[in-house]
Amino acid sequence: MKTGFDQEADKKDPKGCLIYETHKNLKVIAIDVGGTEIKAAVFTGPKQGEVFRVKTLRAEGSKGITARVMKLVADLVALEPEAKAIGIALAGQINEETGVAEASENLYWDNVPFRDMIKAATGLPVGLGHDVRAGGLAEQTLGGLKGVENGLFLAIGTGIAGAMLIQGKLNSHKFGGEIGHLNVGSDRSCACGSSGCLETVATGPSIAQRYFEKSGIQVAGAAEVFEFSKSGDALAGQVWGDAVRSLSLALTSYISVLAPEVIVIGGGVSKAGEGLMGPLRANLESQLVWQKMPLIKASSLGDLATCIGASILAQNAYAAAKG
Numbered sequence: 001m002k003t004g005f006d007q008e009a010d011k012k013d014p015k016g017c018l019i020y021e022t023h024k025n026l027k028v029i030a031i032d033v034g035g036t037e038i039k040a041a042v043f044t045g046p047k048q049g050e051v052f053r054v055k056t057l058r059a060e061g062s063k064g065i066t067a068r069v070m071k072l073v074a075d076l077v078a079l080e081p082e083a084k085a086i087g088i089a090l091a092g093q094i095n096e097e098t099g100v101a102e103a104s105e106n107l108y109w110d111n112v113p114f115r116d117m118i119k120a121a122t123g124l125p126v127g128l129g130h131d132v133r134a135g136g137l138a139e140q141t142l143g144g145l146k147g148v149e150n151g152l153f154l155a156i157g158t159g160i161a162g163a164m165l166i167q168g169k170l171n172s173h174k175f176g177g178e179i180g181h182l183n184v185g186s187d188r189s190c191a192c193g194s195s196g197c198l199e200t201v202a203t204g205p206s207i208a209q210r211y212f213e214k215s216g217i218q219v220a221g222a223a224e225v226f227e228f229s230k231s232g233d234a235l236a237g238q239v240w241g242d243a244v245r246s247l248s249l250a251l252t253s254y255i256s257v258l259a260p261e262v263i264v265i266g267g268g269v270s271k272a273g274e275g276l277m278g279p280l281r282a283n284l285e286s287q288l289v290w291q292k293m294p295l296i297k298a299s300s301l302g303d304l305a306t307c308i309g310a311s312i313l314a315q316n317a318y319a320a321a322k323g
């Protein structure tokens with residue numbers, strides 16, 4: 001593959017792994033609160049135990065989801081009394097400094113002070129972060145961004161957001177990384193209140209919706225549209241092609257501004273694997289002129305990237321509490 005960067009990055013020392021080397025046997029609890037599912041697991045150092053999954057039940061609203069998360073925390077602490085810290089990663093507008101889930105289009109957070117609540121309920125140190133940034137932290141520690149100086153972890157699922165790795169540091173601004181709201185010139189209004197956003201063309205639900213509008217066929221998600229396109233359905237091919245072109249347009253802007261060496265793609269839509277990566281690379285190669293082509297790859301951590309990231313947040317919180 002043509003790429004302008006040195007691809008030796010993977011062989012360099014992964015900075016993030018230090019925490020695992022220091023706390024190889026440390027037991028922590030990790031929780032990932034996403035738009036459709038809450039995942040939780042006990043980790044011993046980098047070793048992940050059984051993953052528990054419960055539905056988020058968005059209809060319950062902020063109060064109901066919060067109660068569900070707190071119950072899960074209590075259950076896991078009872079299950080693993082030796083746990084020394086808790087890490088929690090949440091979707092939405094998450095203030096990592098104050099530990100508050102401020103707002104969310106999908107989970108309706110109403111300034112929930114999760115860090116203080118979990119600390120008060122368990123007496124344990126708590127690491128809290130945004131779900132996609134936690135995924136980026138996992139990629140930086142043991143995934144595709146290991147040893148990379150400038151990179152991007154882009155999660156494409158019910159929404160699109162990125163964890164931006166800039167000069168070795170993950171950007172933690174609560175309004176940063178909203179790549180899904182870059183204008184790609186679509187003719188649609190976006191849930192954010194603007195119009196033309198990437199999310200109106202390339203998320204799982206928008207791919208399914210656009211296919212339904214063209215074909216009259218209801219599908220559960222992007223995976224079906226992708227399968228149809230592979231078997232020669234021209235309308236599915238059009239919708240999938242539009243999604244890929246829009247992604248490549250948004251990424252061209254990102255590449256022009258921040259010059260990532262590597263872009264790791266995660267989230268549900270990335271399960272198309274080379275069916276997404278291949279055409280995305282081809283589109284980018286035709287759009288990039290003076291910019292260097294980054295390495296484009298699917299996440300190797302799958303849908304556990306955020307949960308792994310939460311375990312690292314827990315380890316960091318433990319280390320910080322120990323001083």
Ligand SMILES: [Zn+2]
Nearest residue numbers: 181190192197
């Ligand atoms: Zn938008």
